[in-house]
Amino acid sequence: MGDTMTGDGVLRVGVVGAGNISGAYFTTFPRLANLRVTAIADLDADRAAAAAAGLPGVRAATPDELYAADDVDLVLNLTVPAAHADVAHAAIAAGKHVYGEKPLASTTAEAGALLAAADRAGVRVGCAPDTVLGTGVQTARAALDAGQIGAPVAATAFMVTPGHERWHPDPEFYYRPGGGPLLDMGPYYLTALITLLGPVRRVVGMSSTPRPVRTIGSGPRAGTAFTAEVATHVTGVLEHASGALSTLVMSFEVWAGALPRIEVYGTAGSLSVPDPNGFDGEVRIFRSGAKEWEPVPEQGGYQNASRGYGVSDLARSIARGVPHRADGRLAYHVLDVMESLLAAARTGDSMSILSTCERPAAVPAGASPELH
Structure with a gap:
C-alpha cells in the first residue's frame, strides 16, 4: 500500500462534498491529532467557500485542484451515493487514499472496480460506517x-x-x-x-x-x-x-x-x-x-467516538503499517x-455470497485511534 503521510504522522485530508454530513466530520476532526483538513471542494463553489471559511487554515478548491494538491494525502468522499465511485476513482488516479460515506459504490461491480484500482495504485480505501x-x-x-x-x-x-x-x-x-x-x-x-x-x-x-x-x-x-x-x-x-x-x-x-x-x-x-x-x-x-x-x-x-473516527483509525493504521478497520473490502x-x-x-x-472479508480487529478498551 502507498502509505503516504507527513513526517509527524498527520494525515492531510481533502474533503469533497460540503453538504450536511460534512459538519459532523468537521466537528470531530479537531480533537483527532493525526488528522488535518487542508482543502474542501464541492460542485457548488460558494458552499465550499462557506465551509472553508469556518475552518482555520483550510482553503476552498475545485475537485480537480483538490485531487492534484500536494498537501492532500486522503480524499474524504462526502458526495451523494451516485457520485461515490467517480470521486473515489479520481482520487485514486491522483495517488490519494480514499475514505467515503456508505455505500462504497452503487453496485458491487462499481465497488469491485474501485478496489482493484486502489490495489493497482497502492492506496487504501476506507468506508463508513465507523459506528x-x-x-x-x-x-x-x-x-x-x-x-x-x-x-x-x-x-x-x-x-x-x-x-x-x-x-x-x-x-x-x-x-x-x-x-x-x-x-x-x-x-x-x-x-x-x-x-x-x-x-x-x-x-x-x-x-x-x-x-x-x-x-x-x-x-x-x-x-x-x-x-x-x-x-x-x-x-x-x-x-x-x-x-x-x-x-x-x-x-x-x-x-x-x-x-x-x-x-x-x-x-x-x-x-x-x-x-x-x-x-x-x-x-x-x-x-x-x-x-x-x-x-x-x-x-x-473508542470512547466518546463520533463520525470520522474511522478516518483517524485509518491514519493510525498507515503509520503503523497494519490493516485499518473501516475497510473497503468490508464495505464491499x-x-x-x-x-x-x-x-x-x-x-x-x-x-x-461470493465475496468475503476479514473480521476487523477488535478495538481494545480505552484505545485511542491516534495512539494504539
Whole structure:
C-alpha cells in the first residue's frame, strides 16, 4: 500500500462534498491529532467557500485542484451515493487514499472496480460506517470473544419505521433504485453483524411494497404524493461462515414495534446490542440460569467516538503499517450481501455470497485511534 503521510504522522485530508454530513466530520476532526483538513471542494463553489471559511487554515478548491494538491494525502468522499465511485476513482488516479460515506459504490461491480484500482495504485480505501468502532458494538464484541454467552448460534437485527417521508422535505431518493430501507440503513446493521459474527456465506429473503404511494408529511411540499420504486419491507436470513444465522428485518412499513435493535443468542446466554447507528449505548447480557438481564461493563471501543473516527483509525493504521478497520473490502462485502438479499427476494432462491472479508480487529478498551 502507498502509505503516504507527513513526517509527524498527520494525515492531510481533502474533503469533497460540503453538504450536511460534512459538519459532523468537521466537528470531530479537531480533537483527532493525526488528522488535518487542508482543502474542501464541492460542485457548488460558494458552499465550499462557506465551509472553508469556518475552518482555520483550510482553503476552498475545485475537485480537480483538490485531487492534484500536494498537501492532500486522503480524499474524504462526502458526495451523494451516485457520485461515490467517480470521486473515489479520481482520487485514486491522483495517488490519494480514499475514505467515503456508505455505500462504497452503487453496485458491487462499481465497488469491485474501485478496489482493484486502489490495489493497482497502492492506496487504501476506507468506508463508513465507523459506528462499530465505538464502545457499544465493541463491548458486545469483547463479551462474545470472551465466551460470555457461549458459542454464538443466531442473531436478530431490526430497523423499522413508517418511512422517512413523514419528516424529510424531499424524500423521493429514499424510494428510488439504490434506496429503500435495506440500502439506506442496512450498512449499519450488517457491518455490526459482521463485526460480531464474521462474514456471510449465504442469504435467503423476501420483500414487499405494501404502500407504493407515499405522501410527503412536512416542508413546502407537504401533501405531495409520489411512488415508491423499491421494496419498502425486506426480511431475510443470513448464514455466516461461522454457522450462526442472523434474521434481518429492514422496513419503511412499521408504525410501531417493541423490537430489539440487535440481539445475539449463544449456547450459554443472550446479548443485547445497542443501536448500530450510534457509537455507544448499553450492552446487556442474559446468562443461562439468570433471572434477568444485566448491564455489561464497557470492555472495548473508542470512547466518546463520533463520525470520522474511522478516518483517524485509518491514519493510525498507515503509520503503523497494519490493516485499518473501516475497510473497503468490508464495505464491499456488506454491499454484496445487500444486493444478494434483494436478488434472493426477487427469485425465491438462496444466494451464495461470493465475496468475503476479514473480521476487523477488535478495538481494545480505552484505545485511542491516534495512539494504539
